[in-house]
Amino acid sequence: MTQSVLYTALYSLLTILMVSVTSACSYSLPVAQSGNNAKQTVALGPDELATQCSQDSEGIPVRCDIEIKGVNPPAFYQVSIQLATPGPFRVYAESRRLMADSEISGAANTMSFIVNTRQPDGQPIQPDAYLGTSGLTLWFAAGFDSIKQLIVTPVASSPPQFTAANNSAPNYKRLFILGDSTVCDQNPQWHKPVGERYSGWGQVLPAYLNNDIAVVNYADSGEGSEAFNVIDGELFAPVAAQLRRGDIVLIQLGHNDKTTPQGLYIERISALVEYIKQQGASPVLISPMVRNVNVALSKQHLWPQLDVRAALLAISQQQGIPFIDLMAYSHDWVTTLGQDAAQAYFVRNDRTHSNEAGAHVFAQMLLHTAIQQQLPLAHYSKTAHQY
Known part of the structure; x- marks a missing residue:
């Protein structure tokens, strides 16, 4: 049996098994009405925040851990923040995931967003990933003195029964991200200068989106197409268990596929795309951003046995799905700036990994392209006018 036939057979078997497994799950994010998952809303004013929140040291954002019994x-948590007066604010969640920033959305009296939580808070399978807590963690860069009220409502993790008849779009759109260290929720690294903090573009993307969508980032350092393969991928399994009709899935894999043969890479990504489509979700392929190594676009992510950009373009055309050529856009950007100037957006002495400023640049490129291509993701951008 050829490897391609094996992938097809195993993929079909997996699909049958996943339909069986997920028959007791729901695609939507309803709030439970009874039992241990009963709806619980936590409202914290200035006095409660003073006892609930703490700051480890000067210059580090104030941290608030919120545990709700039975969740x-x-x-998923719906978070609403009311400010006494409009002013600058920056709010992170979990492992330094940027949720709201007045420099992006402008000053306002209120802000709201949806936070996805898991354990660990940071990267899913890295041994040194930020563990965090089982509940919700929020970080306030400017402290909580200006906060009039913080309201947190959990969305139950025990949804109603899933059937083919009710397999419709969820109440909240969910955006899954599959990728590597250039995409993932890196550790907080609060002790480092902003320019030295490793930051994935998926880590800052939530701040550019409105409160009708929740970002679920399963990107992980050092991982490539193998970790997301539909046969036995360690990171594919938790994504497949949650994926529902109406979800959007961004896929940026290739940085860590240096030794993957072209044919195997195409088979893995194609099978992943087919599975996502079969669940009624919408896959989007993204070419990896460039390494800041001053080479031509044609030589970026080009290995003896794999041309990542060409492979992704071919898959997108064959599958009829969107392709965001982040590699080309970032190459044009680096070329315009010059290698030395562009390095300010990468971690010092690192030509691959962006810092916070660089993560913003790549997230903006992605959203700009989504808007140009009129992709579903564009409907959830709250900063479309800035592009």
Whole structure:
């Protein structure tokens, strides 16, 4: 049996098994009405925040840990923040995931967003990933003195029964991200200068989106197409268990596929795309951003046995799905700036990994392209006018 036939057979078997497994799950994010997952809203004013929140040291954002009985990860929380007066604010969640930033959305009296939580808070399978807590963690860069009220409502992790008849779009759109260290929720690294903090573009993307969508980031350092293969991928399994009709899935894999043969890479990504489509979700392929190594676009992510950009373009055309050529856009950006100037957006002495400023640049490129291509993700951008 050829490897391609094996993939097809195993993929079909997996699909049958996943339909069986997920028949007791729901695609939507309803709030439970009874039992241990009963709806619980936590409202914290200035006095409660003073006892609930703490700051480890000067210059580090104030941290608030919120545990709600009966809500276990993975879970979703609707967060609403009312400010006494409009002013600058920056709010992170979990492992330094940027949720709201007045420099992006402008000053306002209120802000709201949906936070996905899991354990660990940071990267899913890295041994040194930020563990965090089983509940919700929020970080306030400017402290909580200006907060009039913080309201947190959990979305239950025990949804109603899933059937083919009710397999419709969820109440909240969910955006899954599959990728590597250039995409993932890196550790907080609060002790480091902003320019030295490793930051994935998926880590800052939530701040550019409105409160009708929740980002679920399963990107992980050092991982490539193998970790997301539909046969036995360690990171594919938790994504497949949660994926529902109406979800959007961004896929940026290739940085860590240096030794993967072209044919195997195409088979893995194609099978992943087919599975996502079969669940009624919408896959989007993204070419990896460039390494800042001053080479031509044609030589970026080009290995003896794999041309990542060409492979992704071919898959997108064959599958009829969107392709965001982040590699080309970032190459044009680096070329315009010059290698030395562009290095300010990467971690010092690192030509691959962006810092916070660089993560913003790549997230903006992605959203700009989504808007240009009129992709579903564009409907959830709250900063479309800036592009």
